Amino acid sequence: MSHPLEDPLYYLDNFRTLTQWVAQRYDDLLDARERALLHQIHALPECAAALLARLVMRKGSLFRRSSLGYAEIEALDNGAAALSLLSDAGLIDLSPQLPLEALFSLLKKAELAQIFGPSAKSLRKQQWYEALAAQDWPLRTLHEWAPKLDDCGIELLFADVYERLRLMFFGNLRQDFSDFVLADLGIFCFEQVTFDARSRGFHCRQDIDDYLRIHHQREALERHGGAALDSEEGLALIAYQCANPWIEQRRQRWLLKAADSLRKEGKSERSLSLYSLCLEAGARVKQVRLLEKVGRLEQAWEIASDAWQAPRDSEEEQHMGRILPRLERKLGKPKTASPAAAPTEHFYLQVERASSVEMAAADAIGSEQSPVFYVENALINALFGLLCWEAIFAPLSGAFFHPFHRGPADLLRSDFVERRREVFERCLGYLDDGSYQQRIVECFRRKQGIQSPFVAWGWIDEPLITLALRCIPAQHLRHWCEWLMRDIKRNRAGFADLIQFYPEQQRYRMIEVKGPGDRLQDNQKRMIAFCHAHDLPIAVCWVSWCEALG
Template sequence: MTAPVELEPDYYLTNFQKLVQFVVSRYEALLSTEELRFYRTFQQLDINSRRLYVRLLSRKGVPSSAGPLFRLDKLTYTEIENLPGATRRLADAGLLQRNPPLPLQEWLPLFSKAELLDRSPRPLPRTPKRAELVSALLSGDTNPAALREAIVADVPLLSLQAAEHFNTFRLCFFGNLNQDLTDYVLRDLGLYRYENYPLDRQQLPFQSREQIEQHLRYYKCLEQLDGTLEAGPDAIESLCAQLPPGIEGDATLHRRLERLRLTLARQLERLEDFEGAERLYRRCTRPPARERRARIAVRLGDIDTGLALCREILAAPYDEAERVFAENFGYRTAKKVGCLAEWQVPARYRPPTHTVVLPRATERVELLAAAWLEKSGNAGGDRCFYVENSLINGVLGLYIWDILFAPVAGAFCNPFQIAPSDFRTSDFYPQRRTAFEQRLAELDDGQWAQRVWRTYRGKWGIANPLVAWEALPESLLELALARIPAIHWRPLFSRLLADIAHHRSGLPDLVLFPAGGGYELVEVKGPGDRLQQNQLRWMAFFDRHDIPHRVLHVTWQPS
């Protein structure tokens, strides 16, 4: 058993310093004067002041107009010597403000209900609701200065400064503002091992200050999203006007802006502001923009426009899900108005199905089915594995490992990525099209399995978004590479690569290797369970490519 890893008491400071130094070493020319001043000021502080600053930066303070708020009497960090002294030095450096002059209502969230009741200069109702208590406190005739003196005078209060500058460093390091220093901790604890990919300056995602500014502006808009959705159409229009215009060639920013516009448009649609929703959907190229436009048109009685959009999708579908929508919605709409001349009934594939009655047990139904399949073989010696999405995804991940981690511009921001930043997007395949086509062509030379084995043994345990190591034992991999022919691997890999975000799930639960040779993919459905649409699409695909498959329905024996 591996001994637990013990982190240094100030591991967070080490990680913070690595992050900011990484960004300065690669992006110094793109950082503002204020951001560089923040970096240099921090570097000149004593170690205890740096520890305190990073501790506060990592905590969720009370938001205020002066920066995140904290109470010094609530801070306890054993590794920081002389906490009040560190506070003074941070204040002298401009990274902390002590007792900033704020309206009382901005300080009140730092105090508990019990404290407010105890410190109030006049009796307050002992209401269970904090909001009512605060309202009663602020609405009385007590002088505001006297009220502030009574509640906060003897409590040392702090507001963190320059935190917005760290957002720029975080954005440059992670490529987003959703991640934090936890990723370092996961590495240090040994929970993840990362591939060693190049991080050359010319391959990093941000190549201009304007890019950085627009991404920061996008995240400021994103912070307002929840309140905007609740506020109504006018607030949505206002937020749309604040969105950055986008940068030519910055596919990541384009995706983020489209995702936000789609969310806003969908809310306008729910609020029955169809004109505003249509206007926003028209600015989006990705699904489900055309689908929503078609639905809006039909809802408003404009059948011709709805059907025209379905035809447009069918002529050039963005992905398989959009094509399936256009086939089904177009047919149903045309049927309602009696103009079916050009619309065919959508195909409904019915996979081969077998039903088996098994004794009820506490084990997963997939494991029970696997055991039954092994025992039911005529010759004995059949092997059945519970793989779900791990087998085909895993073999693909091993086969394209070097392409997945190749130095594509903008794909990698820092050393802690298990996948390129565009992995789950429609840009993933086109960005690497030539390399993928060449690699798939190598399936014909009969040597491709050797590449898989070399990667399997050389990269074991390193994080890869397609490879679940513990679900891919050697015994399974050996049978899969020997039994599943290249003529089947090629279409499987091609479909996965075409739309990894949607196609990496929905694969069958089991793979059966009969003693007599060959293989079969088996989807298990327990009592009351039914095939999902992505599973049906996979099985229709198997049928087109003669890949052996079936559905095994399990019912329970009567008690």
Template sequence: MADPIELTPDYYLSNFHALVDFVMARYANLLSDAERFFYDQFRGLTPDSQRLYVRLLSRKGVPSSRGALFRQHKLRYSEIADLTAAVDELIAIELLQRNPSLPLAEILPLFTKSELFASSPEPLPKSLKRPDLEHALLELDCAQIRRTLIREEPCLAVQAAEHFETFKLLFFGNLNQDLTDYVLRDLGLFRYEQYPLEQAQLPFQSRAQIEQHLCYYDCLREAECALTAGVDEITTLAARLPAGIEGDSTLHRRLDRLRLTLARQLERLDALGDADHLYRQCSHPPARERRARIAVATGDTTTALALCADILAAPHHEAERAFAESFGYRTAKKTGCTDGWMAPRRHRAPAETVALPQTPERVETIAANHLVHQAPGNQCFYVENSLFNGVLGLFIWDILFAPVPGAFFNPFQMAPSDFRTPDFYPQRRAAFEQRLAALDRDELNEYVWRHYREKWGIANPLVHWEALPESLLSLALERISTEHWRALFRRLLSDIAHHRSGLPDLILFPAAGGFELVEVKGPGDRLQQNQQRWLTYFAQHQIPHRVLHVEWQP
């Protein structure tokens, strides 16, 4: 991890420059005339004006129809020498607007309750709560109240923020991140892998693609209101969603996620036909599951069973397959004909129950100490999800950060953008298959130890550095066979979003050799479904495992 450094007072301006310059250098041909003009205007400002504009862009402000609102007299920034001059320069080129013409309702939130009471042309009860106070003022002489509020207190509206939204989208790939990412880098909290960002690999390749992403985020902002409004508002919003761009799997996933949310609310509102219509437009889980449930709810068991059969023929992940097996069998059983449907079988993992004295330590630590003391020379580590994910991350480090088209938006990603998606493995299938096919102990050791020493401290979504001491890594690489590593890697890679969790708590290295994975369950604790699926997989591949149930001694 990099050594922390002291940030300059206007560190945010350097970060802003880096962001907009990055976008201009790579996407200038995809920007609109207004967006390029915005960039040129900003770059031509004096440093103080640039600092003030970035400060205001980064703050929330009071939302209004003319941009985020701020009270000029409330602005205090030690690094801005002449704030008044900065405001005037920004107003002159229309990046700020002073006292914009706005309905009084949009101005009132800028002021305190005491200021609002003072602005009233007639006395109002001091017991009024803020919503009631604002309502009372709106029923009085709005023009007089407005003049009173802004007479000595000019308000400023930030302009052209929508252009910066486009820059943010192109840099981060979304509108959820902000310049904080830079701060974490500058403070030394994160170090990032270096990967190429050439034009051919960039995620955005057309203006139409940008417009569709921006349209998606507009719809996402409106979704909360639509979800609480009713069926008509939800279906209207769904109809406004963009169609998607061929080859843009990121946009496709986001649209699916929003459609699934809208459809699920339609289900709750008993608009099952509208919900089913939306689910049909989704290609990601749980769309087929929800359609099967809707079909049963409407008495159409034939469609429900057909959907379950479709899932079993091509499941997206194990959880979806488990649903189809269980729901399909239950549905077929209700029809009185279970031909072709079998009751799901659950693997019963080897289990042991021990009574141990309760101490302030966590139950996994108590269990690990118990296993260590069972025989001289035993070693036991609390690893949960860190060991196998970490070794995989070290083994495939170069593939993970390979320049796959659309995987990296900017230099500050700890993972490719498709890492937690169904596209992650297929996009790199050839490289993964070649690596796994050639896997032997020497190669595994070579990749893991080289990356462990060369990449220490660099952010990797699979590697938790502090949880991988050399002693643990050495034992794991020595004791676990390449066949078992290959089986573990294959399951992790097949659905990394779901399979990277649910792994056993402990790994035991008996003095006599070998290893064993131990899932610890304290009093009242039960196996979760993802844990059960891992235990079933261990049984299929002869990976030593058991469940250790801990009870407290009286």
């Protein structure tokens, strides 16, 4: 069997996979124009379909004829015919009328000089455009703008439809066709998830419209800052609420970015109004800090007190635990009772200077009877990922859009665990009935190499998994799973660098290593506090270098 990339038209297969998948899975959400376009694409001769795929995969929708030199299309002896076929099908425009801005995006500075004369050497291309844009320039074809170039412009039509199709397939607008290439090459293997009508991420056309609306307003915010919020579309989106929960969370994240942008521009009052509307994690912390900065201390204290009593996540709880005492001092209020710092086991180690302080500590601490492994975040995440594989890959709506997901698309959303609560509880139940060890090992063998957001296959092997299951009690493993489920976005990181096993005693301890000048990070402090609250063994090792003698 030939290597997938030995086929020079591999990208055409990818493009057809996308369009056929959308046509089959979302036909009821397509309008007449979109169905007609898909029908046209599927009916194209190979050379024209290949060129269309190339254009769709490129950035933007305007191109120069001279930039379309694709050897594999020319080899079909139909390179010139491909353009004519696409034009006859109404899929491209071979003589688009170009505004000045498009002309500057297509031509090099030296080519522009043939039209407008040389620019000042100190002027960058964008500055040159801005200077010329003060005048009124009519629309012209590329040939009319620059007849000496012997070139023509090409416009890909229906760019908005291709964007919509890509969104419906990937469930986002970040991904591109490289995901297909990696799958074709066998670099990545993906879990086979059941796709049915209930598991679709988009249930109606409004869902897609809402996603695109948020995406375009996010782009406007990046280009124009807080001014983008003064547009009719920006103001409408602030007051809007999406019916689809996962798309509404995207709107909430946009609100947070909008509030941040206004804050950075010094528009405090408007920023505060958006923070107050936003339910995204982190919004209340920023709101309280800004209220404190502008002197509205009483309001800041009220919000901080409410957040301390009912935090949205562990990070917010940690931040409010720091902010509240400061506000109470300023306002002369009684001090809020806060939990005492957990008593952490510390020990100190001097080792020879090495490139890795963690490995140096592991070598110094470990022994044949009590081996030490440098696992960082890999081991506990893997045990959780293997035990709860069924829950993680449950085919819920908005979780999987296509067959090439490394993990569920909603993994980092706040309702990830709650949506799967019943399946997670069933998986954790294996810790109670004693079958968890066998299930984890069997899952490790059966799913070997399949992409997972929790299992880093290069960091773990079966002997390590087996040793961990021998030394980590079931109740401890349950606590670790609950720690992850509490806040997957933040708690996947921050685990101790090392783990030491005592096989004869069937026990273990986590060891966080800190080199000279290092300190504990916030997520590590939260994790250590959790350990002490549940009697999970953890210690901090402070390493210093032995000074060379001489």
